[in-house]
Amino acid sequence: MEGGEGSISNEGRFSVLKDDSWFSQFRNASNPWMARYVYALMFLASNLLAWAVRDYGRKAFRDMENLTNCKGGHACLGADGVLRASMGCFAFYIIMFISTTGTSKLNKCRDSWHSGWWSVKIGLWVILSFISFLVPSPIVHIYGGIAHFGAGVFLLVQLVSIINFITWLNDCCHSDKNAKSCHIHVILLATSAYVICIVGIILMYIWYVADSSCLLNIFFISWTLVLLQLMTSISLHPKVNAHFLTSGLMGLYVVFLCWCAIRSEPAEQRCNRKAEASSGKDWLTIISFVVALLTMVIATFSTGIDSQCFQSWKKDVPTEDDVPYGYGFFHFVFATGAMYFAMLLIGWNTHHTIKKWTIDEGWTSAWVRIVNEWLAVCVYIWMVLAPIMLRSRQATDEPAI
Template identity: 50%
Template sequence: MAESGEMIEDGVFVDIKLTDDEIIQWEFMQQRSIECLLRKKKSLRARFMYGIIFSLVNLVAWFLRDYGQRVSLHFHVLKACGPEGHECFQTMGVLRVSLGCFIFFFIMFLTTCGTSKLYNIRNTWHSGWWSLKLAILLIALVFSFFIPSDYVHLYGEFARVGAGIFLILQLISVIEFIAWWNAYWMPDERKKRSSCCGLFMSTLFYLASLCGIIAMYAMYASKPSCTLNIFFITWTAILLLVMMAISLHSKVNRGLLSSGIMASYVVFLCWSALRSEPAHEKCSPQHDNKHVDWMTVLGFLIGVSAIVMATFSTGIDSETFQLKKQVDQMEDDIPYNYGFFHLIFSLGAMYFAMLFISWNLDSSTRKWSIDVGWASTWVKIVNEWFAATIYLWKLIWPIVRQPKIMNHEEPMQQDQQ
């Protein structure tokens, strides 16, 4: 038995006859396409579930840091928390929650690493089984409160390294995004895109960077005695000039947009570093107010949101870190790298711990504060310098690499002759 159909080809109706096997195969392919689409949607929704879980864990860590002392009486039954439960709140409480979160996401990394197809059982595990995964998370969090304090402190030292790795990966992701944005706004005759938009965006970013430099001088370097802040801001301004000069060099010729965006990002990092200076410092415009006001709470909530967004955006950007770019994606391929996603979240667990304790394992932080202290300031300053270094290296690397390629091709041509 066969069914016929009609198809228009060059204005002529062509009669097509399909056998039963071809019809069954066509229906199977249609059904499979629908199933793949549904599985992809479920996988994409799962990302937000993990983001919500990560946000809630952040809030638990904050509660134990700022208000854990009120419930410390319930911790005295645990030997690991000490006789009065002091080893389970403030800094140690944050580290214990971070450790539990790290264990959970590292388990997810181990169980989803290498997943490539939507019909793999590990895809189902990543996108479903939420009751079991929440149970594993709770067990990991509770288990962290039974670990002796010495081991938790050792994890804190390890978390510093993990948080540093997270910052490096985040920087690479941001720089790749800047490169993509620059390519998007570049003039293109095929897409009928003029250079006016790119020029306008470049001007806007450079004006914002200049205003940021002036504002930082006014707020954080108003006194001649603020030599360290003057150095930070001046060096940032020098970096902006260097990035602009190299971008406009005839051999590089990357335009002003990418360097303008990067300039704004570097200025933001410098401002964030200066803002992390302790409030009691003479060059800090912030007041050491012991009372919590709405600005402090708002700043804290923005900080937590930034942690979650940084972790989420880096986690889904696995293509940036692939050595071999995948050109064609099959219909049943997973929409993003699950293993990399969970690995970033496990590093993000270390990162939020460092921000909550201001990278200092031996002292407590003020309530509703986040990433404040000299350690945080220097981490951000080094982060700024490292970001500028990576960007400059990406600009000059093609020029450095070109002579090596030419020198490699010359012997091959001589051999052929």
């Protein structure tokens, strides 16, 4: 009887998901997939609040000058405001993480809490955001130190998620079922990836190497080319056989990280021609800022629903009443994402002089991106070599017959 009632309730639940409007699903807490977008909008609102406080907070929050005692004075007031907005967002998502972690079945109390009770949760988010601006400055500085670590955790989780997606796509395209039908598509995609990588490296030499004295940029770009060649050689080794597609897509990601690192260098650096050309607050600068902000929210959103990449050790067969994604992991990613957007808006340095309409700028940001690039290559190489190393170890451990 219980099983029959459960299946009936699930069928009724999913019929509601298909037939009802988004507003009805929002009100009745019937759709955990729709709930993701509401959390993403709240996260975006926190991002916009942090940006507004950073760039225009001195006019709206004159009393904030009494709340901060950082070394940079007025130049540091923006960083203090960003950390306060980030702390309110982090507190909300860490509460959601604690209250939803371990949720495995639909139609349970914690599932309803995750997908509903929006008036309560929005009110909680507003209250926590307001309280964060009343917290004593020493606590904010402690949070700023912790946020550096939390942002690093976010980058690591995002990196594993991206590599997991690339590996999944490669396995799917080369599976027995899709190998023939996807053969041409794989060749075109892999070739396009390598062409874009080479063109990107050439453009970086043109844009960011004004002369032979730009040794650091020459090193960043040249080493990226070496890493691309290294990943390709390892992937095509007969014992690895990871195919062109994985190394090509990883090459795109590595070249992108190198470009982001050089873009993060201070605009006054004479080697950064593109930064000098767009140093003013023109429409291109504003568009770049908006795109970067939206990209950050989308990256957090897509990483948050990819909890399966950290559950590969589980072999339980999914059932109809299982939750569609890990609620706790989802909120954990958004909590660390709150720390990450704070680091981007202050350039990973609480004593950094911040300019309006800039994001992820400064030498600290540049080196964080470069280290992230090198770490990405190391993790990728480890993920393709680990199965071979494990198989060889198992072969040596087997007793001779």
